[in-house]
Amino acid sequence: MRLIHRQSELILPSEITPREVVEERRDFIRKLALGSIASAGLLEMAGRRAFAQSIGGQGTHLAASANTNYVVMDKKTAYKDATTYNNYYEFGTDKSEPAQTAGSLKTRPWTISIEGLVKKPLVLDLDSLMKLAPMEERIYRLRCVEGWSMVIPWIGFSLSNLIKKVEPTGSAKFIEFTSLADKKQMPGLQSGVLEWPYVEGLRLDEALHPLALLTFGMYGEVLPNQNGAPVRVVLPWKYGFKSAKAIVKIRFTSEQPRTAWNQAAPREYGFYSNVNPEVDHPRWSQSSERRIGEDSFFAKKRKTLMFNGYPEVASLYSGMDLKKYF
Ligand SMILES: Nc1nc2c(c(=O)[nH]1)N[C@H]1C(S)=C(S)[C@@H](COP(=O)(O)O)O[C@H]1N2
Numbered sequence: 001m002r003l004i005h006r007q008s009e010l011i012l013p014s015e016i017t018p019r020e021v022v023e024e025r026r027d028f029i030r031k032l033a034l035g036s037i038a039s040a041g042l043l044e045m046a047g048r049r050a051f052a053q054s055i056g057g058q059g060t061h062l063a064a065s066a067n068t069n070y071v072v073m074d075k076k077t078a079y080k081d082a083t084t085y086n087n088y089y090e091f092g093t094d095k096s097e098p099a100q101t102a103g104s105l106k107t108r109p110w111t112i113s114i115e116g117l118v119k120k121p122l123v124l125d126l127d128s129l130m131k132l133a134p135m136e137e138r139i140y141r142l143r144c145v146e147g148w149s150m151v152i153p154w155i156g157f158s159l160s161n162l163i164k165k166v167e168p169t170g171s172a173k174f175i176e177f178t179s180l181a182d183k184k185q186m187p188g189l190q191s192g193v194l195e196w197p198y199v200e201g202l203r204l205d206e207a208l209h210p211l212a213l214l215t216f217g218m219y220g221e222v223l224p225n226q227n228g229a230p231v232r233v234v235l236p237w238k239y240g241f242k243s244a245k246a247i248v249k250i251r252f253t254s255e256q257p258r259t260a261w262n263q264a265a266p267r268e269y270g271f272y273s274n275v276n277p278e279v280d281h282p283r284w285s286q287s288s289e290r291r292i293g294e295d296s297f298f299a300k301k302r303k304t305l306m307f308n309g310y311p312e313v314a315s316l317y318s319g320m321d322l323k324k325y326f
């Protein structure tokens with residue numbers, strides 16, 4: 001009976017299943033039908049191999065020590081899913097496009113400019129930036145505003161290390177992240193879905209929260225281009241779009257910065273965009289989510305957690321009406 005269950009699960013078309021995985025599964029079914037996979041034991045083994053979900057790719061190794069204070073116990077998303085199902089509009093609006101078109105992005109040499117209301121503005125090359133603090137591995141949940149989530153082992157260090165280095169002035173209240181916008185390298189810039197460059201921002205106290213991760217790698221390796229190489233932020237208590245990729249500029253300001261999604265659709269995407277199951281998107285509920293990899297017909301949706309399950313950030317918003325400041 002288990003077999004039947006699996007079979008019906010396997011042949012269901014799924015918008016989010018990468019083609020290779022579908023093909024691998026088809027092959028598995030074919031072998032089953034041919035009887036080349038016989039006993040239950042073998043079946044289990046073959047199944048496990050076909051659905052193996054936690055190993056990295058073949059990218060450049062990036063050393064890091066596990067930070068056990070930041071570990072989500074949920075099963076990690078398969079490397080393959082995390083690197084082929086991406087939102088990265090500079091490389092196209094289709095989830096599969098970034099994996100196909102971001103490969104040629106030149107991520108070295110890379111400089112990042114830290115400017116605005118700071119005592120010590122800096123222009124850093126990637127290597128100097130990476131040496132600012134020891135690399136940590138942290139397993140975070142990432143929840144996209146579209147209603148899906150992943151669990152990813154990121155590598156980086158708290159953004160606060162960089163912020164302290166440049167010494168913001170007393171009037172700095174916000175921080176703005178600007179992503180690379182290079183028409184020659186990024187085919188998606190031809191489209192008018194967003195105003196380029198992609199810009200995101202935080203209040204300075206949010207950016208100083210230890211959870212805010214300046215990120216250089218994932219799954220033990222440097223970031224694949226489609227995931228934001230060579231440097232991005234990961235803000236796990238906020239919807240995924242706040243976590244800007246391929247950052248070239250960080251600016252400190254006294255006024256709330258304009259941000260790409262807020263500008264494109266202010267009613268739908270607020271500046272804060274904290275994960276909040278009680279505040280629906282105008283066009284859909286935010287109370288539950290689909291975990292990538294659990295996308296079979298039989299899989300239950302998961303309940304979305306307040307601040308995506310990071311209650312330690314709540315004090316940043318005490319006294320604020322989170323329906324108004326969504
Ligand atoms: N520069 C840039 N950063 C971006 C995006 C983008 O389109 N451009 N998409 C965001 C969205 S909507 C999400 S959900 C996450 C996805 O990150 P991932 O592909 O590494 O899972 O990246 C965010 N960062």
Ligand SMILES: [Mo]
Nearest residue numbers: 144145240241
């Ligand atoms: Mo997203």
